Amino acid sequence: MSEELEEQPQISPGKILKDAREALNLTTQNIADKVRLKNSLIQDIEADNYDANISLTFLKGYLKLYAKQVGIPEALVINAFDSVKTQNKEPAKLQSFSKRIAHQAHDDKLMLVTYLIVGVVIALVVIWWLQQSSSSPTITTLNPAVMVDKSANKTKIEASNEDNLAGADTNVSNEQDLDTEFAQTSLADDGLAESTTAAQEIPEANPALAESEIFELAPSRQGIIQVEEPPLETIDLVFTFASDCWMKLTDAKGEDIAYGTKTQGRVMPVSGTPPFAVILCSPEVVKITYDGQDVDLSGFRQGVTAKFNLPFTE
Numbered sequence: 001m002s003e004e005l006e007e008q009p010q011i012s013p014g015k016i017l018k019d020a021r022e023a024l025n026l027t028t029q030n031i032a033d034k035v036r037l038k039n040s041l042i043q044d045i046e047a048d049n050y051d052a053n054i055s056l057t058f059l060k061g062y063l064k065l066y067a068k069q070v071g072i073p074e075a076l077v078i079n080a081f082d083s084v085k086t087q088n089k090e091p092a093k094l095q096s097f098s099k100r101i102a103h104q105a106h107d108d109k110l111m112l113v114t115y116l117i118v119g120v121v122i123a124l125v126v127i128w129w130l131q132q133s134s135s136s137p138t139i140t141t142l143n144p145a146v147m148v149d150k151s152a153n154k155t156k157i158e159a160s161n162e163d164n165l166a167g168a169d170t171n172v173s174n175e176q177d178l179d180t181e182f183a184q185t186s187l188a189d190d191g192l193a194e195s196t197t198a199a200q201e202i203p204e205a206n207p208a209l210a211e212s213e214i215f216e217l218a219p220s221r222q223g224i225i226q227v228e229e230p231p232l233e234t235i236d237l238v239f240t241f242a243s244d245c246w247m248k249l250t251d252a253k254g255e256d257i258a259y260g261t262k263t264q265g266r267v268m269p270v271s272g273t274p275p276f277a278v279i280l281c282s283p284e285v286v287k288i289t290y291d292g293q294d295v296d297l298s299g300f301r302q303g304v305t306a307k308f309n310l311p312f313t314e
Contacts, residue, residue: 013080014048020070243285
């Protein structure tokens with residue numbers, strides 16, 4: 001005969017406290033006022049709805065205060081609370097374990113994808129490196145003996161080409177000599193015939209005319225003689241400064257003969273190739289002598305920079 005053990009249901013601490021309160025005909029607000037807690041917290045305790053943000057120490061303290069107000073032993077309520085927390089903790093552990101397993105599986109998938117991406121990148125790098133290696137130019141090392149043979153063959157070919165060119169030049173020279181001799185013979189025959197005819201027409205030749213023709217033809221056979229251009233004319237100028245004045249004098253070659261500020265009383269003789277480009281800061285304090293003749297500067301305004309060319313052009 002088998003005996004079946006029936007497990008009596010565990011009474012929760014909230015149920016114990018609620019039954020005791022109702023036996024005393026008290027409301028949740030009466031208990032809240034006595035223990036100085038919120039009415040909502042008393043209702044949560046009776047419903048065994050404990051806030052996870054409240055520590056176990058405070059929860060047990062609330063239960064002891066509540067048990068003292070309704071005349072129930074504190075140990076009875078605390079033991080019931082411990083049993084309830086133990087029963088509720090096991091599913092939490094199982095849930096945490098399942099979450100950890102799921103999280104670990106998710107991490108494994110991420111790691112697998114990461115390894116796959118890294119492998120693809122490494123494969124692409126290897127393929128690129130192989131392509132670069134295959135496309136790089138190959139440096140071929142030549143055998144010195146082969147290079148010497150090629151140099152010798154090249155020298156022989158060049159020498160043979162030079163001999164051929166020399167032979168060709170000799171043949172051309174010989175042909176030119178034959179043509180010259182043939183031309184001279186023809187000219188001699190023609191000259192003999194012409195001289196015979198001329199002797200019949202002209203009784204005497206003019207030796208002076210022949211010499212003049214020879215003299216005139218001789219220079220034409222010489223090289224071209226370069227004719228030297230006559231040197232450019234140089235003109236002397238004298239600048240006399242009655243006061244400090246900045247000036248600039250440039251000749252026809254583009255060379256600056258004089259430049260800068262000249263002090264009072266200075267007499268500056270210069271020479272160069274005309275025409276000259278003159279710039280005077282104060283023309284009224286300067287006197288110019290051009291090739292021994294005074295230059296009239298009265299036409300320029302005082303205190304105004306004057307720019308002109310010497311000699312003056314009409």
